[in-house]
Amino acid sequence: MIIQLDDLEVYKLAMEIGEDTWQMVEGWSGFAKDTLGKQVVRSSDSIALNIAEGYGRFHFKENKNFCYIARGSNMETKCAMQKAVNRNLLPIDDFTLFTSKQERLHRILNGYIKSIGTK
Numbered sequence: 001m002i003i004q005l006d007d008l009e010v011y012k013l014a015m016e017i018g019e020d021t022w023q024m025v026e027g028w029s030g031f032a033k034d035t036l037g038k039q040v041v042r043s044s045d046s047i048a049l050n051i052a053e054g055y056g057r058f059h060f061k062e063n064k065n066f067c068y069i070a071r072g073s074n075m076e077t078k079c080a081m082q083k084a085v086n087r088n089l090l091p092i093d094d095f096t097l098f099t100s101k102q103e104r105l106h107r108i109l110n111g112y113i114k115s116i117g118t119k
Contacts, residue, residue, distance in 0.1 A: 005051075005052055005055045008055070008112070010105065010109050010111075011048060011051050011055070013105045013108060014047040014048035014070065014105060014109075015048045016101070017048075017074075017101060017102060018044045018045045018048050020044075020098060020101070021044035021045075021077065022041055022044075024084075025037040036080060036084060040080035040081065043076040043077045043080060046070065046073035046076075047070045047105070048070075050066045050069045050073065051066065051070050054066025054067050060117035063116050064116050064117075067109060067113045067116070071106065071110070071113075074102055075106075077102065078099060081095055081099065
């Protein structure tokens with residue numbers, strides 16, 4: 001049985017994080033959107049986009065490399081969200097929920113990376 005991209009939990013969670021980020025940034029002021037907002041949307045979207053690109057590659061090594069990039073984008077997103085809290089753009093409770101989802105993604109992504117090429 002071939003597993004489809006849309007069936008991967010890591011991909012679904014990465015997509016969810018991207019959409020959550022978009023919704024959070026939508027309510028920010030123009031300056032905040034134009035600076036930190038655009039950056040955090042790009043980094044959070046990059047997570048799922050890189051997982052998808054790696055999935056579509058022929059070689060396992062390429063897939064892993066794109067997943068490493070996705071993992072870096074996840075950490076970049078976490079840092080940007082911390083900056084959003086520091087700048088009073090994001091309530092700490094929202095940040096806590098968001099980072100717990102990101103930490104879960106990090107664990108799942110590490111497991112996915114380890115599984116690439118072993119099946």
